[in-house]
Amino acid sequence: MKKLHFLTQSRVCCFIAFYIGVLLNLPIFLRRFHQLHADAALSTGIEVLAAFALVLFTTLLASLAGRLLFRILTTLLVVFSVAASYYMIFFNVTIGYGIVAAAMATDSLDLSRESVGWHFSTWLVLVSLLPVLMLWLAPMPEAALRRRNGWAFLRRSGVMMAAGLCCWVPLKVMGDHQDEQDRINNRMMASYGGVVAGSYSPSNWLSGMGLLAYSSWSEAEDNRNLFDPAEHFTYTPPKDVNDLYIVFVIGESARRDHMGIYGYDRDNTPNLDKEKNLAALQGYSCDTATKLSLRCMFVREGGASESPERTLKEMNVFSVLKKQGFSSELFSMQSEAWFYNKTMADYYALRETIQSEKRNVGKPIDDMALVSELRDSIDRHPDGKHLVILHTKGSHYLYTERYPRAWARYQPECLGIDDQCSTQEMVNSYDNSLLYTDHVLKSVFDQLRNRNAIVFYASDHGESISENMHFHGTPRNIAPMAQRTIPIMVWASDKFLQKPDHAAAFAQLKKLQRAKTPVFHEKLFDSILGCAGFTSPDGGINELRNWCHVSS
Template identity: 25%
Template sequence: MNAYGIVIHQNMIQNTVETDVKEAAGLFNTTLVIYVVILGIIPSLLLLKVKLEFGSIKQEIWQKLKLWAIILVSIVALIAPLTADYASFFRNNKNIRQMANPANFIYASISYASASNKSIHVKAIGEDAKLNPKAATHSKPTLFVLVVGETARADHFSINGYNKPTTPLIAQQDIINYRNVFSCGTETAVSVPCMFSNLTRDKYSDKKAKSQEGLLDILKRSGYSVLWRDNNSSCKGTCDRVDYEPMKDLKISAYCNDRECFDNILLHEIDSKISAMNGNKVIVLHPKGSHGPDYYNRYPENMEVFKPVCKVNKLQDCTSEEINNAFDNTIHMTDQFLNNTIEWLKTQSTNYNTAMIYLSDHGESLGENNLYLHGMPYLIAPNEQKHVPFFFWFSRGFEQENSINRQCLSDQTNTEYSHDNLFHTTLGLLNVDTGLYKPELDMTSQCRK
């Protein structure tokens, strides 16, 4: 809270439970150790030396009652003259409980434990899903890649007007880039399950999402072979019923250093993977992207193009320029990874109709208003944590066989969209018929014959 300006709420407890050792290690530093030692361990040791002497039960109860009476009278005396002001303040600042220690983490932990303590039965949805007649006319099977970006800010992509050349490679690709897209949440544990569900952000809850199938289940039911490749902390339950391949611990020298593997490892031996899959194929790639605060660890040294760089995870000790340079280097690395993915898809276009969507799960605060990282409650989160990059790439064969009007899509690139659109847009592009499909949420429905 002191270092990054975050607040503790139920989703933050969920983030803590669902993270992994490598991701959590990025937050550890000497300042944190000093905090724990001076404010935690030393006071605890001193308390062990205190000898407590208790009176009788009657005396203890009487002492406690007197103490609480004094406290309550004092509270009333202090608040009564300002009741209207306090009522207005708490009514308009309901998130204040998430900033008050120790009530915040106690309340959040109990709320998370209560929600997690209930057994969940996963309900099948979209049981009517099948490929529509349009799919039967295709001359080649479909190979569709969905890249779920991590912590990428739309306003730090040069294709969106950023003043540093962070995305020079994908700028040369024939993409359809959307500049006004917003996330469902401000943390992976919310955004990823939300974007893969048929629940809109205003109807979403963790319990609802975990109690029903999602997009990948429906694609699999309709006949697609589905594979999730992960270089991040997990798929947050969205890939539980499809093939899953963790890549982050492979230790392949071409892609990894002694700390972690870089995102290009997601393309390692991918040819052999798709050759083992049948029919139409969907591959989800989940990179580490721009996850902080140790941004400098997300790319190899030869990809450090913007300098000087913040090379510690205590972001408050770095200048704004150093923090932004480190983050921008992660976007530059993402640009290379996305370009490599598109180039690989081009090599597959002889045998498949190929296409790709890139969409980040959430954004990131880089010190604006003394906020860092992400995970703020959505209602008070700044746009930096919610405004995310999104683009399409289609091969000529995919575009023609699905009767996509590219100019029509290009004309709506400034329209506001959100994670709510991914579920229905994907079903539409992949020719999946189901009663769950809503054409009004399909970004391409007006641009396909």
């Protein structure tokens, strides 16, 4: 043991930081270097420094808790990081909340041999062995010295803070640089720091575990007093429920009076115009801001309060479907985690996690990435009885960041946040964003044409546009109609409509479309269940609020 006395606690921390932060991530650094299109060498170098500094900060922080606790916590850090690296290196898996939640919720005895087999076990033991032995065999005399020497404690604390700054400052500088390039190039990339955190171990699984802990706490806290329709009513599924797919696409800031399919004088919905199984309804939002609308648009009548903050009183329709045996996944280009938790989805991925995937590295935030996630989700659930929720970036300002140049049909555009843009330039950019939404929705339908599927689309709210101005969120009792006038659409596959009951229900939707009957967010709960074929003998679905109700 005397030969190991040179291994002070600080030196062990440095070794662990190099081992986990650099060596385990080395294949990921190389992969990122080849995927990045600009500033690849600089970005990779900064990411190496940040990964090393993060682990050093974490281990030094743990060292302040005493030698035994330091060894336990750092051993867990090593083992979990090695486990994560196996899937990151060999399977190119992006570790995030969804993966962590799935791993924590699954009994290890049920995991398939492809997920946990002898290859994984061998990797875990061999790669963890050296750092774990060092942690437990090295005497680390500094632990005893710290108790006698306040200067040693202060010195280590200073190094820890320096490590934290070495992690945060370079990422902040690169993030600011990316933001500047985004303004120059008229694009919007996912947060640089968020993508880096989602790309490397241990930041990816640590943030995933943090989000899982928060989700579990908030779900238990928030749902404690919420009325749960699934526990108070009986829901009878349709006969074809076992192979049924339900997809809900949440739009952003879309106005139906700016969409060709609703009679707008610009043909910016050429794909939707051709869809024979599509009902385009005259929608009105329940509120004028994303957070507020997400509270009131998926619950029963009275399920959210009429107060300005829209306090929730009930669980939403997605949680009801979950309790009817549906598997569910959610993919988002936004970050309303509080809402995603309440859907009770088996898995969800936010834009930083999605943009960390190999196919999306270096690309701007783009709603078409959600289509790829939808395709993969369907492939993972080939038998059906599956729900997918897609939360788009849609037509959120800056509008020109929402579509590739190939969709810049209407000119001139409003190209920059700081530009002095005329009303027409703002409208041109806005209409282009809706042209791209048309493309995204058509692509969503394409994934489901040969399946038993129904797709719902509703924007969260509208948008006011005027000379160099864009806004929503006006208190709903005084908001202009532009902020409440939204598209609500329902699409069904041919296979879905082969069933007479479904065909009759869909005919009701087309009847509403022809009559231009107003429909409201507040009726989505009953209509999603009703249009999918669910019934409730004891009032769980209010048929007067079900757009697909067929009178007997």
